[in-house]
Amino acid sequence: MFPIHNPVQQAFNWYCRNSNIPESMMTSAAVDMRQHVSRIRRLYKKPIGQTIPYNETDFRAAYLLAYFPYYIEPIYHVLEAAYLPDSLFETGTLKAAFFGGGPCPEALGLAAYLKKRVPRLARVEATAFDRQPAWNQIQQGLVPSMMPSYKSGHTRFTLNSRPCDVVECLARECTCGVADMDIIIGQNFLTEVYANRSKAFDTFERLIKRSKCRYLVFVENNYDEVKVLMNDLSCSLFDKGLTKARPVAEAQSIMPNFRLPQVMQQHLFTGEGNLQPKYKVHFHHMILEIAR
Helix, strand or coil, X not given: CCCCCCHHHHHHHHHHHHCCCCHHHHHHHHHHCHHHHHHHHHHHHCCCCCCCCCCXXXXXXXXXXXXXXXXXXXXXXXXXXXXXXXHHHCCCEEEEEEXXXXXXXXHHHHHHHXXXXXXXXXXXXXXXXCCCHHHHHHHHHHHHHHHHHCCCCCCEEEEEEECCCHHHXXXXXXXXCCCCCCEEXXXXXXXXXXXXXXXXXXXXXXXXXXXXXXXXXEEEECCHHXXXXXXXXXXXXXXXXXXCCCCCCEEEEECCCCCCCHHHHHHCCCCCCCCCCCCCEEEEEEEEEECC
16 A cells, blocks of 8 residues: 555645745635636546646646645556566666656655665666746655655655657657656656657657667556557557557556645635545556567
C-alpha cells in the first residue's frame, strides 16, 4: 500500500504562502478557488482537441489543488506491478524523464516506488520536460519540499526542469538531454499529443532509435480515445522491431491513500456541481520495454 501522506494540505499551504495569503485568510482562499476548480473540471471532462490554458496562473493553482495530489500515486502502482529488473538500477544512478511533466506529481510517486524497490539506490537524476516554464516554480519549490516524505533516505533525488517541446526537440536532434534517459514516463502526455497521431508515433520512433532508454511508461487519464492511441502505438513500435512485446493498455482504479483536510471539505470541495470530492482515480497504463 502507498504510505499515508497529506499532499492536499501541503499543496494548499504552499499555494497560500506563494500567494501571500495569511493563515487567517485561508478559508476565503479556499472559497475563492471554487470558480477556478469548477472551470478546470469542466475542461477535463472532454479535453481532446481543446487548448488547455496552462499559461494562466489561476488555472495552474486550480490544477494544483484539484489534480496534483491525485496524480502522485498512479505511477507507484503501475511500476510496482511491472517487476522491473535489477539491471535497471545496477549503476546506482537512475536517469528518468517526465514528458509533459507539468507540476510533476509523478516524481513523488516514482520516489515512493524506488524507496520500496531499491531503498539503497544512490541517485535519481530526473528531468521534467514541459513547454510551459511557469510550472517550474512548483517543480523546483513544492515538489522538493515534499520529496523527503516519499524518497528513501539513502537516495539523492534531483529534479531538473527543461521548458522543451520534446516532439520538436527530437525532430531537430536537440541536445537538451531528452535521449539520455533510462526510463521515460509520460503521465497524461499522450492526451496532449493526441491531435497529431502520426507525429506522436514518429516522436517515439526517433526517441527509441536515438536514445538508450529501456522503458517507456504511460499513465493516462481514463479517456477511450487515448486508450486506442496507446494500443496503436504499442502495435506500431512492436511491428517495427523497436519493442520486445506488444502489450495492451490496462485500466485501473485506485483510492488515493489520503484524506481531504477539513478546510478543503468545508469550503472548496463542497459537493456542488463540479466541486464533488474526488475519491477514486481511474486511469489507463502501459509499459513498453525497448528492444536493446
